[in-house]
Amino acid sequence: MDRRPALQDATPQPDLWAAKPEPAPRPHYAGHRDRLRERASAGGLAALPDYEVLELLLFRSIPRGDVKPLAKQLIARFGSLGAVLGADTEALKSVRGVGAALALDLKLVQEAALRASREEVARRTVISSWSALLAYVKTALAHEPREQVRVLFLDKKNQLIADEVTGEGTVDHAPVYPRELMRRALELSASALILVHNHPSGDPTPSSADVEITRQIVEAGRSLRISVHDHLVVGRDGIASFKALGLL
Structure with missing residues (x-):
């Protein structure tokens, strides 16, 4: 009979008493997009300040992350929501966080507004x-x-x-x-x-x-x-x- 001691399993066993890692904290802006959309739906877009209207626009171009700082930066840089939309593409792209695609999206909003207002003039x-x-x-x-x-x-x-x-x-x-x-x-x-x-x-x-x-x-x-x-x-x-x- 082989009387040598049996080899133990080398696989480390989990420490059942070890503290579990804390879940990563939620970012401060978590849920902000949903809350802003709810406010816009409940109170109407007209009740929102310019930077929040701009945020709603940015949501569609930047699907994740906090866009409030960028919205406020754009308003501060150009002076108003209308001025942001009226700025040329190169000026928009000079703002950190604004690429060619986002600049085009903002110009698209201005063009849509311009065509809608021109139609009102052309009808009468x-x-x-x-x-x-x-x-x-x-x-x-x-x-x-x-x-x-x-x-x-x-x-x-x-x-x-x-x-x-x-x-x-x-x-x-x-x-x-x-x-x-x-x-x-x-x-x-x-x-x-x-x-x-x-x-x-x-x-x-x-x-x-x-x-x-x-x-x-x-x-x-x-x-x-x-x-x-x-x-x-x-x-x-x-x-x-x-x-x-x-x-x-």
Whole structure:
């Protein structure tokens, strides 16, 4: 008979008395997305501050993690929700945490808002939808970082034929050529037009150069029987109307 001691199993046995590891603490933002969505559903989106509306947008582009710091950073960097959406792609991507895909998503929201407001203007005569027109040009230009000139070409019934950008420039100047503008009006068979441009400084007060170029455009249109109904200057601080100011 073999009297050698039996070999013991070398596999270590669990220590039944050892303390179990503590579960990892939940991140401080756990459940925040669900809570924010519930608040938006219960109280309406209009009750939310800008950064929380922006958070809801970011949820769709960034499926996990805490996006509140990024939302607040974007608002702080650009000044408002409208300015975030109006910022150009390169400016958006300069903010840490914003890549090309997220920048495109934010610009998509602005484009959707712009097209929806333009539809309101196109459905009726411009004169009868003046508040819709002001909302549209504010959406289009209030947060543009460079000066841009748009012209709304109207038919005999003052309905919108076309809305075209006719000049883009620097932070304080965009070129406008009255003869080219009237040539385009004739091509479209337009009977009237409304000039629109922005002041990136935020102050919509017309400059002396604005007044002079408007005078030249009015003169160029007079012999062609093309009227200039108004010239709107758009800034973050509001919209100035040449007609309301007695400048036209």
